[in-house]
Amino acid sequence: MSKNTLYDKVWDLHQVGQLPGGSTQLFIGLHLIHEVTSPQAFAALKEKDLSVRCPERTIATVDHIVPTNNQQRPFADPLAEEMLRTLEMNCSKNGIKFHGIGTGQQGxxxxxxxxxGLTQPGMTIACGDSHTSTHGAFGAIAFGIGTSQVRDVLASQSLSINKLKVRRIWVEGELAKGVYAKDLILHIIRTLGVKGGVGYAYEFGGPAIKLLSMExxxxxxxxxxxxxARCGYINPDQVTYEYLKGRSHAPTNDAWNKAIKWWKSLCSDEKSIFDDQVNFNATEIAPTVTWGITPAQAIGIDESVPESSSLPKNEKAITEEAYSYMGLKAGQEISGLAIDVCFIGSCTNGRISDLQTAAEIVKGKRVAKGIKAFVVPGSEQVAKAAIHDGLDVIFKQAGFEWREPGCSMCLAMNPDRLEGRQISASSSNRNFKGRQGSASGRTLLMSPAMVAAAAIQGKVTDVRTFFKTNSDQSSKTL
Amino acid sequence: MNTSSTFPSGEIQRIKGCCISLPGNDIDTDRIIPARFLKCVNFEALGEQVFADDRKELNGFHPFDIPINKGAKILIVNDNFGCGSSREHAPQALMRWGIRGIIGQSFAEIFYGNCLALGIPCATIERRESDELVESVRNKPLTEWDFDLNKLEVSNNNISFKLSIDKGSLGMLINGSWDATSQLISQGEKIDKTIAKLPYLNDFF
Structure with missing residues (x-):
């Protein structure tokens, strides 16, 4: 059993008590809500005649259903409009801060x-969305919950939950040029499998992790x-503090100094005991691309689609299902596979540094003929920063569409979706069957730089060749 | 289709009914309920939309469409069932189709918690036992099974299989405390005490 890890310390501090069934009542420091998983929770509160216990600890925005081309109200899709209206009404009735479209803070x-600056180290953070694990990057315990639990958090600012085990994922080395955080996490998932983390929180650490930016x-x-792993986290350090400093909800002056002292005290250290540890070396990792229908069905760009006989026996069925769904054969190289759509965005890779990286690749080049390529900034702030730096112009000149912020084609709850058996190169997080809005649509997950490279070439391409070309050219001019 | 009056409530000690087997590892929540059906402000219509795309693809041959499976209450799955999104719409859709208990080799974490919050037990079973159970269901699909939480087994008149459920969830199901809201709210004072000791809610002291 883990001891003295950040997870243990934060968990202990937030324990309200034990519930009769044996689970823990855990206090939730920050509750985030959106239009998809909250309406039924508010309806249940109303039905039970309950009120929101700590409205100031819940923050709302709209993201999943927003159109990214025309955000004029009412939305063209009446169901999407109804969901947004319901959220607006629930927030206003219950005194919950709502970051709506056009406020400069939606996303x-x-x-x-x-x-x-709402997300801070040492908090417990819950949201009716599985990618809530994102906030663990700050050293928070953050996890996705279902709608019944959203109801519980609204009603009591706490929920009934069992403690997870803690696995340390230790990453030595340093990512090579053209290899990004996305490649590293796809590599980890590929190695440990899509269910490897069930029952665990993942603590990511080691030299390679320390070198990563907050984004x-x-x-x-x-x-x-x-x-x-329902929850993943990284111990806060100087990178974390520098990111947070000056953000609108970050502590200031004396409170800032106290906060840093407290945050430092939470970190896992030599006294920490983990349930287990898995080691990786970042230096060995190549740009990584999924070829199948789960995020673990991923390979390095230089590799071929694996033979099912080379995989564990219990993966045979899903591997064969993936061949058939994706229209790929064992032994086929992934590099050079023609694609139809390129999507840069999502909560995984829709931040300003993602857009900067992709823009560097596409600058001065053209999207290949017949490819639909579009960029969806993760938020209004990201969009503003990108426009300030002229990234929108770089993308548009290259033939990308520049859209308004939202979840967009990560899960296709808005009008952005694949058609028929189209293949997308996508910077998002899931390549499940039908995920991007067409029941037979196909998704290849990769880093934003790799999506950009695929857009230019019209096929899956090793983004590292873009850098090589540049250095070859510069050596020629010398 | 079941009506809301028959949804799980109170103590969940046993589920009696037919089994339906759905083979495959890593069946994600996008497959259980595709995202387009999440455009709703209530869960009512979800029962008909469960596995919509998979069912369309199999054109009447999906287990959820095969007439003999109609009315089944116990779903048998394989590994990592319910992975992916946190959408409670997934267990809601299964529940509204008629499922009251699930048996599988393993479950994704959030899906498992969502089922618990609806009073739907997810029990794990060893691979070999699972294969035998599926075989038995396939041979006699109309057999009634008893999914007994106290005994932690699923059985019919001839055969029984061992199940396991983690202690915390099992306790909540058996004593009827899985619907946690009222218990959580009743701890108002303790919640206040927790708030009082959290540095970030008190300007870091």
Missing amino acids: IVHVIAPEL ERMTICNMAIEGG
């Missing part, structure tokens, strides 16, 4: 909470859930 819930750390923790 994907897992993008805006860190941006606003890269968010990409890592965001996808902990894709490896089965």
Whole structure:
């Protein structure tokens, strides 16, 4: 059993008590809500004649259903409009702060909470969305919950939950040029499997993790859930504090100094005991792409689609299902596979650094003929920063569409979706069957830089060749 | 289709009914209920939409469409069932189709918690036992089974299989405390005490 890890310390502090069934009543420091998983929770409160216990600890935004081309109200889709109206009404009736479209603070819930400085080390954070694990990047215990639990958090600012085991994922080395946080987490999931983390919180640490920016750390923790770990986190350090300083909800002056002292005291250290540990070396990792229908069905860009005989026996059925669904054969190289759609965005990779990285790849180039490519900033703040830096112009000149912020084609609850058997190169987090809005649509997950490279070439491409070309050219000019 | 009056309530000690087997590992919540059906402000219509895309693809041959499975209450699945999104719409859709208990080799964490919050037990079973159970269900689909939480087994008149459920969840189901809201609210004072000791809610002291 783990002891003295950040997870243990934060858990202990937030324990309200034990419930009769044996589970823990855990206090939730920050509750984030959005339009998809909250309406039924508010309806249940009303039915039980209950009120919101700590409205100031709940923050709302709208992200899943928002159209990214025309955000004029009422939305063209009446169901989407009804969901947004319901959220607006629930927030206003219950005194909950709502970051709506056009406020400058709307965006994907897992993008805006860190941006606003709401997400802080040492908190417990819950949201009716599995990618709530993102906030663990700050050293918070953050996890997704269902609608009944959203109701419970609204009513009591706490929920009934069991403690997880803690697995330390230790990453030595350093990511090579052209290899990003997305590649690292896909590599980890590929190695440990989509259910490897069930029952665990993942603590990501080691030299390679220390080197990552806050936004890269968010990409890592965001996808902990894709490896089965409901919660992933990284101990806070100077990178965390520098990111937080000056953000609108971050502590200031004397409170800031006290906060840092407290945050430091929470970190796992030499006294910490983990349930187990798995080691990786970042240096060995290549740009990684999914070829199948689970995020663990991923390979390095230089590899081929695996033979099912080379995999554990219990993966045979899903491997064969993936061949058939994806229209791929064992032994086929992933590099060079033609794609139809390129999507840059999502709570995994829709932040400003993701857009900057992708923009560097596409700058001065053109999207290949016949490819639909679009960029959906993760939030209004991301969009504003990108426009300030001229990234929108770079993307548009290259032939990308530049859209308004939202979840968009990560899960296709808005009008952005694949058609028929289209294949997308996507910077999002799930390649499940039908995930991007077409029951037969196909998704290849990869880093935003790899999506950008795929858009330019019209096929899956090793983004590292883009850097090589540049250095070859510069050596020629010399 | 069941009506809301028959949804789980109170103590969940046993589920009696037919089994329906759904083979496959890593069946994610997008497959259980595709995202387009999440555009709703209540859960009512979800029972008909469960596995919508998979059912369409199999054109009448999906287990949830095969007439003999109609009315089944116990769902038998394989590994990592319910992975992916946190949408409670997934267990809601299964529940509204008629499922009251699930038996599988393993479950995704959030899905498991969502089922518990609805009073739907998710019990795990060893692989070999599961294969035998599925075989038995396939041979005699109309057999009534008894999914007994106290005995932690699923049985019919001829055969029984061992199940396990973690202690915390089992206790909540058996004593009827799985619907946690009222218990959580009743701890008002303790919640206040927790708030008082949290540095970030008290300006870091």
